[in-house]
Amino acid sequence: MSAGGQITGARPQLGIQDSVNTAGRPGTYADFNVPQRWSSTTRLYRDGVLVADKGSTIDKTFTDAGPASYELTRSFTSQGVFPMGGEGTATWKFSADGSASTEATPVRLLNATLDASLDDLNRARPGRLLDVTAQVTGAQGRLHGVRAWVTADGGKTWTRTAALGGRGGRYHVIAPPSSLVSGGFLGLRLTVQDSAGGMLDLTLPRAIPVH
Structure with missing residues (x-):
């Protein structure tokens, strides 16, 4: 699993890949037959408050700009369809200054x-x-x-x-x-x-x- 993205002022834009090989290639479920039992959760917390609960990408703009601490969580399971690597959880923590800048900067996760x-x-x-x-x-x-x-x-x-x-x-x-x-x-x-x-x-x- 890997995560990355950018942040512009108080707007984090984040994406997650559940499978990344040692050469850095993201795996996709198109590599297999997509199982109906596969499920995942993605949540973003800002200063301890849940602010997003959705799929593998998050694009959220906050009106209260300013420094903030973030926690991004991801879990997925194939319910046994993919025995190897078919289950995982990850938590990333990072902070941002939340400035009024209009220039996007990478989120270092x-x-x-x-x-x-x-x-x-x-x-x-x-x-x-x-x-x-x-x-x-x-x-x-x-x-x-x-x-x-x-x-x-x-x-x-x-x-x-x-x-x-x-x-x-x-x-x-x-x-x-x-x-x-x-x-x-x-x-x-x-x-x-x-x-x-x-x-x-x-x-x-x-x-x-x-x-």
């Missing part, structure tokens, strides 16, 4: 892409430690508060794990052998903040299938 060494069918080997690379982009200043969790039961239980490195926004999330169960899925959660107050909380309960 933290995003993360995940990659790992898998077989030809994009499956991990069971019972083996797996190094999952998390590339974080969009940071303003330094990154901190990087934490990671893994799950082997679709998100019912989560185990904290190491997130190592950080040079250039690149982290190594270490999935222990116990989290890679044959015939199941490895799920991942990642949280990260930057020095400007931006925050990302990304949860993918079924991120990687296990052989």
Whole structure:
């Protein structure tokens, strides 16, 4: 999942992609047969107040211009139609000065892409430690508060794990052998903040299938 957009004065314009590969290509449900059971929610909060509740794009103008803190949330599920990656939630936090400027500026949102060494069918080997690379982009200043969790039961239980490195926004999330169960899925959660107050909380309960 990734989010981005621009803001002009007190008018944020935001868009979300539920699927982005490691090369930055947004996936679309036209890549598959669009399932009837697929559903999603997108909400935008401004200073803690819900101001938008709609689809994958938000275009909202506020009359009370001024500095504000925003929280953007997205969740989606395919109800099992897409077993791999068919469910996810994300929360982004950012702030804007809300000036009267008529010039659009990019909204710097933290995003993360995940990659790992898998077989030809994009499956991990069971019972083996797996190094999952998390590339974080969009940071303003330094990154901190990087934490990671893994799950082997679709998100019912989560185990904290190491997130190592950080040079250039690149982290190594270490999935222990116990989290890679044959015939199941490895799920991942990642949280990260930057020095400007931006925050990302990304949860993918079924991120990687296990052989």
